[in-house]
Amino acid sequence: MKVKIFDYEDEIDLEEDINSFINDNNIEVIDIKYQVSSSIFGEEQVFCFSGMIIYIEK
Secondary structure, three states: OEEEEEEEOOHHHHHHHHHHHHHHOOEEEEEEEEEEEEEEEOOEEEEEEEEEEEEEEO
């Protein structure tokens, strides 16, 4: 069993990379975990979108 972790500032980038990983590799997905966090840096709100795929290589 293996894991692959993704981390982006934009949810669209996260979605595209996870879909690409799933479609481009010969894997069996066990689970996908998703997390969003936000913080304030000065006057800017910063978001972090992350995902972890738990999978088995075929």
